[in-house]
Amino acid sequence: MSKNDIKMQLQPTIDLADYIAGYTIQSVLLGPDQRIFVLLIDQIPDRIRGMFVQASLDKPRTYKILIIEDGQIQEVILANQKFHYHTVQPLEDHLLLVGARCHYYGPDQYDLNARVCDMDGHILHDFLLGDGIEYVQVTREGTIWTGYFDEGVFGNYGWNPPVGEAGLLAWDAQGNRLYTNTQADIMDCYALNVINDQEVWFYYYTDFMLGHITGGTTDPQIEWVNPQISGSSGFCTDGYHFLFQGGYNNSNQLFFKKRDQPGRLTGKKTVQLQGANQQPLDLTYSDFRRDQILIYSEGMLYTTAIQDILHVL
Template structure:
């Protein structure tokens, strides 16, 4: 029979050993520190917006900043503030603004009497404006919401087409092709879609709405259930990150696939510069994580906290969908911009 004193000694030894293991594990996991990075504002819309005006969506591409402003915000939302309707009962006016990366306005276009409620704004190399509503309802083969709409610089609709329901993000590559990623409802179906367009999770279209490519997993990759983040680098490689295994995947311009294990679940952003990758740090953290690609390995190097010159925290809720190495944030009516290459 073991004496009580002996039992206590055994427990103390076991706890001590476990603490040592935990500390070793913790030291392995916490091999990088957190650094602050200050971001400067490039645009302040305070003087531009009127009483019923609201910034609906912003995107940052390779050369500029695209902003969509609505002039009748109450008509845009339901009472609970959600984007519950695809189209409003009454038409409304939008203003599209394009600035260069230094914040100089280079284009202003009014789009009048539009019923669609848009969630994504982009600018095509053809000098046309692409607006996409993230939702599309399928009633029958002849009644489908054509939710991708392209306007000229005069605000006139020149063509529209269907890109499916459940759009998560939209990017324009260096050739002018349109990439759409999808969240779970766009992949598995909702709003009448029994055979959803977005079932693959990621699709590339030309600017006429013709499908060029869609994702098919290769050996070692699973099918997509939700594309959490997507981006395109300066060499026209497409990068994406998706549920359930959360790999980081690189699709080359020649459609060859490489992928890396991230060990992060639920990241909502992705920026790339050469072998450096910046991602939001999962579901619960407001920080960002800096990775370096070394062959087949993806190595965490440090955590990043972004803040404005005034000391305002800029986290994943402020993040603007941004092309390649550009990193954009929005806080109230100000747009902030930095670049992966500027992070030391």
């Protein structure tokens, strides 16, 4: 172990074993506050021809949403659902489910891949957020930020032009567009971190730059930072220190860097997070928001933050 390597053992935040029986994890997500959101489905649908993710499901499925706050878990059940949802976020006093894929069939004929329901699972309304969604993060005030992968930027599933061709968009709670990226040439939004309504970070292919939006959607200003890392799929930050999920072929690696020069991150320490069994945590199901990282592994949720890593350093 070199001086640039850090090992941290984490203790589970909460045990989900009793809540996930009969379901499969779709995603684990941090909300704009201190709540954690877990989206489960009773069965992951098969891919079309073994390759393409279903948008509309071939048979109705049941979703379960776990809302975790201060060690308490609230369950919301949505039965008999016919759309394939991948992520969930709080939206004002309700819940927002979003599917990554949606089809365009013709003028005014397309899938609505965003669904709003109340905390009892009653459906309120649906709207369109576009195909090829990689990330969805919602602010406390109800602004929805969406980042798109390459098929959402260049078009597939019948979309021409695609909704997400700018790579990064923001919407209000009714699905009206508030912000469209015009400054970054985003071919794939690799990572997104919505701090609050006034501050958003994003990282993208092909430039591998960090964009730092301040001023929200009403007066957006962008600062550019070179992280000197390629292919990262997530990061958290306190504004000065950054923890990146590893780049290509290193998805289970974490790298710690800091901004001690304008527009540039320097230093690079490898961070290995270990679970209760002192084995490295698998980052397949993880999320980055503000200065925190959330990880699901073997029925347990783990959380840590930039400040915790600084204590180890």
